[in-house]
Amino acid sequence: MQTTDTPLRVTLVVGSNRHGRFGPVVADWLLTLMRDRDDLLPEIVDVAEADLPMSFARTPETTATLSAVTPKLASADAFVVLTPEYNHSYPAGLKNLIDWHYTEWQTKPIALVSYGGISGGLRAVEHLRQVFAELHAVTVRDTVSFHNAGGSFDDEGKLKDPSAPEAAAKTMLDQLVWWGRGLREAREARPYGA
Template sequence: MHTHPLKIGVLIGSVRAGRFADKVADWFVSEARKREDMEIHVIDLAEPALAAELGLRVDGSGDHSGGGSGGDSGDDSGGDSGEDSGGQSRDAPRLAQRIGEVDAFVVVTPEYNHGYPAALKLALDHVHREWQAKPVGFVSYGGMAGGQRAVEQLRQVFAELHAVTVRDTVSFHMAWEQFDERGRPRDPEGVGKAAAVLLDQLAWWGITLREGRTARAYAG
């Protein structure tokens, strides 16, 4: 047993009712919790307290339709993120605390119209310094692209937030066909290997950056 396991925040980026994110996130969390070097914390934007803090309306008809674009025609509803807070996280204290308490992140995101959910963007913009000098991995799902176009956009956003994104991802192409009626992947070995690679990279970056933040203040 590791004395100081990495605290990993699994951030669920969809807030739609009937969302497919639950199946994807539940599977990934179960994989991550097999590791003794990690402590998993789920950060679900659909949680009432977080949704209320961000001004999100949690409703809709689900996020598992797609076709070629790999996503719905709508977006997650949410309020204005407001003015730049100057690097402070005063407008979303609950979310900022949850983000600040963990060492690394895995973002579970669908792809909507070649992009990621508006609710996820709102959450990213409401927190600032708590993201800094921490690694981020991605588990995506969608249509033919498997959510990868959403991930590529998120890499740019996290770079601006001074976070480090890991190379390898887990993606589910035509995601609703990849899980059985029990919510289990139809190819557990293949996606399990992909998850292991992502978590190994996240562990390396997580330990390295945690030691760096402990040794000296980040220059951002």
Template sequence: MIKRPISLLVIVGSVRDGRFGPTVADWFAREAEAHPGVDVRVLDVLDHPLPLVMPEPGLPPSPEAAKVRESVAAQLADADAFVVVTPEYNHTGPAALKNMIDWFFEEWAAKPVGFVSYGGMSGGLRAVEHLRQVFAELHGVSVRESVSFHNAWDQFGADGRPVNAQEAAGAAKVMLDRLVWWGQTLRGARAERPYER
């Protein structure tokens, strides 16, 4: 039986001026679009700024924050799986990414999460290790496989594609295969019995 493709939301985590994230995210989104089990959408944290200070429990956010939150919540809720594209800042992920993650709870639960990281010598892997713990607390399921680019600025050509295209595509496919398996499996499980936190 052919299963419906999973809805994969690729999240661009960096908001800094001159960021390299869109280059990496665009490449990965193209790889994901070529996978038969995936329907891809992209959410850029820069386009959805949420306040660093959350409202008191029981109080609504400002109208501006409420509008952004509603838009992001709808995209997260619609997704069967996530891929977070993240750099590493001071041995962890970007503050804006963590802030966006913290604004939501149920939307992450019982859904798989993959990571594409980039940076200097570490390739962003320390950021990924921190984010795995964050998503575990939110009841997300991080897949073991990830894609990382060490000294990323040297790993992409002027065309926005990896210099070692075959190797990068192979790593992306392995992670996408895992995300499809988990995404379809958990989607079916949630439909049969809603996940309770």
């Protein structure tokens, strides 16, 4: 049994697989913040590397791909999902990753980080809240969003003005830890749905 002080295993899901995507810049920033905390043990699942098929037929290739991704999702106590906004929603690759899994998301908290144009990806975040609620996951209230994200970072991937995003990320990650610890203890004490 884990103690309250045991760090949370948090999987950062990078949700875009488009060529030339901006997600890795934001992911690197997030990972730096997450690694600086004693209460988090981050790991990454990148949709671009998952290469899940769009068909839900189980084949040897599908099984091999799932065996690389599924354990990272299953062992997580919590998630940070990083999404861009495509056509007022989140990307198909992220939807595919979510849909290939079910119990891996159940009863776990999810923090949402978004980026995009003028909306900062917030429409994608609201759609993801509905999807994760259906999977019996809990999304934390506060998010981090980057409006016109390309202009927020310099050519080396550093934030031009880190104060507001870092404060927002701290609040979001604090909430994730609170929910993560509470739900981890609940899962250990009593299986969900029992």
